[in-house]
Amino acid sequence: MNDTLLAALREALSPARVHTDGSELGLYRRDASNIEGRTEVVCFPLTTAEVQACVRACVRHEVPFVARGSGTGLAGGATPLDGEVVIALTKMDAVVSVDPVNRHAWVEPGVLNLDLSRQVAHLGLHFAPDPSSQQSCSIGGNVANNSGGPHCLADGVTTSHILAAEVVLSDGEVVVLGSEAWEPAGAGGLDLRGGFVGSEGMFGIATKLCVRLTQNPPGVVTMLFDYESVEAGAETVSAIIADGMVPAALEMMDKLCIEAVEAYIHAGLPTDAAAVLLVEVTGLPAGLAADRDRIVEIALAHGARTVRIAKDEAERALLWKGRKTAFGAIARIKPNYYLHDTVVPRRMLPTVLGKVYEIAARHDLLVLNVFHAGDGNLHPLLVFDKREPGVMERVHAAGEEIVRASVEAGGVLSGEHGIGLEKRDFMPLMFAPADLAAQAAVRRAFDPTGLANPGKVLPSPAGCGDLQHVPEGAWV
Amino acid sequence: MIDLAEFAAAVGDADAGPVTITGLGTRGGPVPGVRCVGAPAGIAWLQPDEMTVCCGAGTPVDELVAALAEHRQTVALPAGGTVGGALSVGRADVRQLGWGPVRDTLLQARYVSAAGEVVKAGGPTVKNVSGFDVCRLLVGSRGTLGFLGEVILRTRPLARASQWYRTSAEPAVVQRGLYRPVSLLWDGTMVWALLEGHPEDLAAQAASLGMEPCDGPPTLPTGSRRVLPPAEAMASTGTFVVELGVGVVHHADQWTSPTRDAREAALAEAVRREMDPTGRLNPVLPVHG
Ligand SMILES: Cc1cc2nc3c(=O)[nH]c(=O)nc-3n(C[C@H](O)[C@H](O)[C@H](O)COP(=O)(O)OP(=O)(O)OC[C@H]3O[C@@H](n4cnc5c(N)ncnc54)[C@H](O)[C@@H]3O)c2cc1C
Numbered sequence: 153m154n155d156t157l158l159a160a161l162r163e164a165l166s167p168a169r170v171h172t173d174g175s176e177l178g179l180y181r182r183d184a185s186n187i188e189g190r191t192e193v194v195c196f197p198l199t200t201a202e203v204q205a206c207v208r209a210c211v212r213h214e215v216p217f218v219a220r221g222s223g224t225g226l227a228g229g230a231t232p233l234d235g236e237v238v239i240a241l242t243k244m245d246a247v248v249s250v251d252p253v254n255r256h257a258w259v260e261p262g263v264l265n266l267d268l269s270r271q272v273a274h275l276g277l278h279f280a281p282d283p284s285s286q287q288s289c290s291i292g293g294n295v296a297n298n299s300g301g302p303h304c305l306a307d308g309v310t311t312s313h314i315l316a317a318e319v320v321l322s323d324g325e326v327v328v329l330g331s332e333a334w335e336p337a338g339a340g341g342l343d344l345r346g347g348f349v350g351s352e353g354m355f356g357i358a359t360k361l362c363v364r365l366t367q368n369p370p371g372v373v374t375m376l377f378d379y380e381s382v383e384a385g386a387e388t389v390s391a392i393i394a395d396g397m398v399p400a401a402l403e404m405m406d407k408l409c410i411e412a413v414e415a416y417i418h419a420g421l422p423t424d425a426a427a428v429l430l431v432e433v434t435g436l437p438a439g440l441a442a443d444r445d446r447i448v449e450i451a452l453a454h455g456a457r458t459v460r461i462a463k464d465e466a467e468r469a470l471l472w473k474g475r476k477t478a479f480g481a482i483a484r485i486k487p488n489y490y491l492h493d494t495v496v497p498r499r500m501l502p503t504v505l506g507k508v509y510e511i512a513a514r515h516d517l518l519v520l521n522v523f524h525a526g527d528g529n530l531h532p533l534l535v536f537d538k539r540e541p542g543v544m545e546r547v548h549a550a551g552e553e554i555v556r557a558s559v560e561a562g563g564v565l566s567g568e569h570g571i572g573l574e575k576r577d578f579m580p581l582m583f584a585p586a587d588l589a590a591q592a593a594v595r596r597a598f599d600p601t602g603l604a605n606p607g608k609v610l611p612s613p614a615g616c617g618d619l620q621h622v623p624e625g626a627w628v
Numbered sequence: 629m630i631d632l633a634e635f636a637a638a639v640g641d642a643d644a645g646p647v648t649i650t651g652l653g654t655r656g657g658p659v660p661g662v663r664c665v666g667a668p669a670g671i672a673w674l675q676p677d678e679m680t681v682c683c684g685a686g687t688p689v690d691e692l693v694a695a696l697a698e699h700r701q702t703v704a705l706p707a708g709g710t711v712g713g714a715l716s717v718g719r720a721d722v723r724q725l726g727w728g729p730v731r732d733t734l735l736q737a738r739y740v741s742a743a744g745e746v747v748k749a750g751g752p753t754v755k756n757v758s759g760f761d762v763c764r765l766l767v768g769s770r771g772t773l774g775f776l777g778e779v780i781l782r783t784r785p786l787a788r789a790s791q792w793y794r795t796s797a798e799p800a801v802v803q804r805g806l807y808r809p810v811s812l813l814w815d816g817t818m819v820w821a822l823l824e825g826h827p828e829d830l831a832a833q834a835a836s837l838g839m840e841p842c843d844g845p846p847t848l849p850t851g852s853r854r855v856l857p858p859a860e861a862m863a864s865t866g867t868f869v870v871e872l873g874v875g876v877v878h879h880a881d882q883w884t885s886p887t888r889d890a891r892e893a894a895l896a897e898a899v900r901r902e903m904d905p906t907g908r909l910n911p912v913l914p915v916h917g
């Protein structure tokens with residue numbers, strides 16, 4: 153560790169908020185992915201000025217830095233590759249102000265997603281993006297990854313809910329991108345806000361965000377359909393959308409997943425079904441009733457065996473609990489899992505799911521599917537026991553084939569988890585060198601030093617700068 | 629996929645010097661005195677069950693809207709010009725509150741860069757976080773980062789019913805009282821609300837606030853279209869119509885928008901320089917201001 157940098161960081165914050173203790177640092181070597189790196193110092197700034205001071209110290213010493221929220225990322229975005237300074241935003245967790253009439257709030261980046269919605273619930277409002285990790289992930293992390301969730305089908309992913317971002321750039325300057333106004337102010341203004349959202353910590357560090365708040369729906373209907381085939385469930389999804397409805401959420405689980413979840417929470421899910429579809433519609437009474445009736449009709453016409461409509465909030469919560477605790481349930485099957493995230497055109501869901509089963513079988517792995525069917529966002533979950541010799545090679549090989557199959561079907565590499573390290577080297581599957589060069593150009597404009605979270609997202613050589621080595625055991 | 633080779637050749641590479649582009653010329657059109665090109669037009673495909681459509685950037689928005697209407701869908705772009713013009717200008721019409729800003733419409737763009745290459749940004753699916761969001765930067769860039777050739781747009785279903793209402797109630801009362809209105813306009817005296825959904829819900833919402841159905845929105849003053857924080861927009865004086873909750877003010881008087889924060893302007897300039905080092909695409913148009 154560079155001693156003068158450490159001294160500078162300690163002076164910039166306070167020695168108490170610059171951690172170098174080996175055992176604690178272990179927590180910051182990785183996010184929720186399987187990729188582990190190395191760091192020797194973690195800083196906990198309390199203010200924008202302190203973030204500036206940290207960044208300035210790093211840049212002066214030419215040491216790269218990694219912003220970190222809650223570390224729930226699944227693509228290795230917050231993993232320090234090789235001795236980066238970790239700047240953890242968790243202590244900047246205040247909701248600064250709320251405008252209940254124009255429906256926005258200024259928040260610090262460490263505010264947890266669900267906490268924000270809880271803090272504005274008395275105003276009849278919530279923050280729409282609802283990742284399954286919403287109890288623990290931070291708004292700063294949501295912005296950096298442009299995260300999604302079940303209810304992003306109708307309301308859009310994080311970028312649609314961010315009006316402005318106060319950002320510390322790698323030169324240590326603070327800039328506010330965007331404003332409370334919905335369009336960039338000033339004629340011909342570039343949407344720099346939009347450029348920043350989804351930049352995975354590589355364009356600068358967000359220190360304050362202006363988020364849109366969404367009205368809580370006056371009514372909600374939650375329905376569960378079950379099917380004898382995955383295809384029938386997927387066809388129901390396309391038929392609902394083609395009929396002109398965009399439900400608030402449209403989620404699907406396959407047989408193995410249903411069994412795991414049912415054993416875990418006893419929600420009365422039909423364990424003999426090949427697939428269940430969870431459909432939620434929200435709104436005013438007449439529209440709600442019409443949507444409900446039409447969706448039931450479409451589901452039955454596509455072979456739904458049973459229709460279960462939550463009769464009260466308790467039952468609705470139970471059905472959602474099944475969806476949201478799927479990952480916990482899976483731990484009962486095998487100790488380890490690898491969660492994938494790709495998107496395919498909705499009509500390709502049956503084909504690609506078929507391939508996913510075939511790929512998993514060929515690699516002798518168990519696969520469960522629990523995913524955002526409404527927007528074609530697949531989440532194949534490979535479960536395994538990593539103590540089994542050779543299993544990781546099979547997991548990685550299967551994963552790569554799943555990503556390839558999705559892109560070949562006209563899909564994309566990631567719907568919500570981001571690229572990070574995990575999918576960095578898959579970027580050429582989707583983008584030509586000129587496409588990647590344009591992304592690299594934008595990064596250079598935001599971070600000419602290249603010190604903000606280097607080595608992620610862009611594969612070398614378009615990534616410019618040194619190719620960072622990827623730690624042992626990492627999957628790229 | 630639309631073949632963009634001819635369009636790219638027309639734009640040319642760095643040696644081809646300054647070049648400008650026009651759609652239907654309803655928002656300024658080309659930069660005067662500069663060699664001018666136009667983007668290809670026409671719908672390549674339309675997938676109602678994906679809620680996506682692919683078309684040439686030169687396609688008139690009205691033509692696209694008519695084609696989508698056959699499938700009871702539409703697209704959240706302002707009428708009148710071309711798709712490329714609407715995206716490059718990046719200004720929404722008065723339904724922005726409910727339909728969202730123009731920037732959320734663009735899923736994928738294939739554009740011609742300053743180097744004369746065809747470059748792809750974004751992806752074809754409604755959900756995508758693969759790489760940095762170059763699409764968001766293209767929207768509103770007035771052609772200074774690249775000339776749009778082919779785009780994939782997100783469509784939206786047409787509502788069962790759609791109706792304008794009018795009331796003299798206080799803006800904040802209407803803002804609080806309505807569930808997800810598509811548009812709320814205020815001229816200092818009256819509030820106009822566009823509601824969409826089931827006809828019974830529309831009637832019930834209107835009745836709860838004592839709103840009367842009316843033919844349409846008020847005539848918008850055309851002196852200037854100001855973009856302000858929504859709370860500031862409420863302090864407008866003179867002859868105006870404010871888009872409540874969004875911060876757009878249509879004003880009878882002319883206006884020069886305040887200059888942006890210098891740091892933000894410098895960043896915008898840096899983005900432009902990286903994408904177009906010699907400033908040949910739509911030259912002299914500022915990317916900030
Ligand atoms: C069980 C589980 C379920 C999940 N479900 C979903 C889901 O449904 N949808 C979904 O989209 N994701 C999901 N995720 C992934 C993850 O929760 C999201 O990506 C989340 O937004 C990450 O937030 P975080 O605070 O944990 O960020 P981190 O993991 O700490 O960081 C993520 C990235 O953001 C950057 N970053 C963090 N804070 C800042 C900041 N202030 N400024 C600049 N850059 C910053 C980091 O450098 C890193 O690149 C899930 C994860 C788990 C473990």
Ligand SMILES: Cc1cc2nc3c(=O)[nH]c(=O)nc-3n(C[C@H](O)[C@H](O)[C@H](O)COP(=O)(O)OP(=O)(O)OC[C@H]3O[C@@H](n4cnc5c(N)ncnc54)[C@H](O)[C@@H]3O)c2cc1C
Binds near residue numbers: 713
């Ligand atoms: C009847 C009518 C109603 C309208 N209603 C509204 C409204 O409600 N709200 C609103 O905001 N506007 C409205 N407009 C204006 C119109 O929608 C916009 O002006 C339109 O977005 C611009 O399209 P255009 O093709 O005319 O662009 P042009 O004026 O030709 O070009 C505008 C700018 O975009 C650039 N550009 C054009 N094509 C491309 C491309 N392919 N790639 C890169 N850059 C390009 C040009 O160089 C220029 O800088 C209306 C216009 C009419 C005629």
